[in-house]
Amino acid sequence: MxxxxxxxxxxxxxxxxxxxxxxxxxxxxxxxxxxxxxxxxxxxxxxxxxxxxxxxxxxxxxxxxxxxxxxxxQAREVLRDRHRERFFTDVVDPMIDEALAIGVPLADVVRRIEGRDAR
Missing domain, CATH: 1.10.10.10 (Winged helix-like DNA-binding domain superfamily/Winged helix DNA-binding domain)
Structure with missing residues (x-):
């Protein structure tokens, strides 16, 4: 438990x-x-x-x-907002930093994400 x-x-x-x-x-x-x-x-x-x-x-x-x-x-909405912010801070921002560090244009990252969304 x-x-x-x-x-x-x-x-x-x-x-x-x-x-x-x-x-x-x-x-x-x-x-x-x-x-x-x-x-x-x-x-x-x-x-x-x-x-x-x-x-x-x-x-x-x-x-x-x-x-x-x-x-x-509104507890659910408050929690969802906190999770969204943490998602961007913990996942998206480091992904952007890594993409920039290795020379991946952000437009390519966006295209990749939009391609996944279309599936």
Whole structure:
């Protein structure tokens, strides 16, 4: 379920973000409580609480006092925007730098991408 590559709270937060992005969790939908999540995955409730707090801080979840945590309106769009920006920063920009370094005209890169899109 959880791996050793990153802290469990971060893995929980990432899993919930993925569920929001894939619409397994929809906006204003209630998510499992801290205790429900902890019992289901057999982990410390404090770990879950830390993940939930991170998601609240990022605007992915919001709390209704006495009721629970819910997916924020626009959470999916906010997450998609962040992923798009990270895609350009982590993938496209280095690709452009490499193309320029080896003398590939950007027009050739664009043509190649458009050719893939036509398939």
């Amino acid at each position: 959880f791996d050793d590559r990153s802290p469990i709270y971060r893995q929980i937060a990432d899993r919930i973000k993925t569920e929001v992005l894939t619409e397994a969790l929809k906006e204003d939908e209630r998510v499992m409580s801290t205790n429900e999540y902890a019992a289901y995955y057999r982990i410390n409730p404090a770990t879950v609480a830390k993940a939930f707090q991170q998601l609240v801080d990022e605007g992915v979840l919001y709390k209704k006092r006495g009721i629970g945590m819910f997916v924020s309106p």
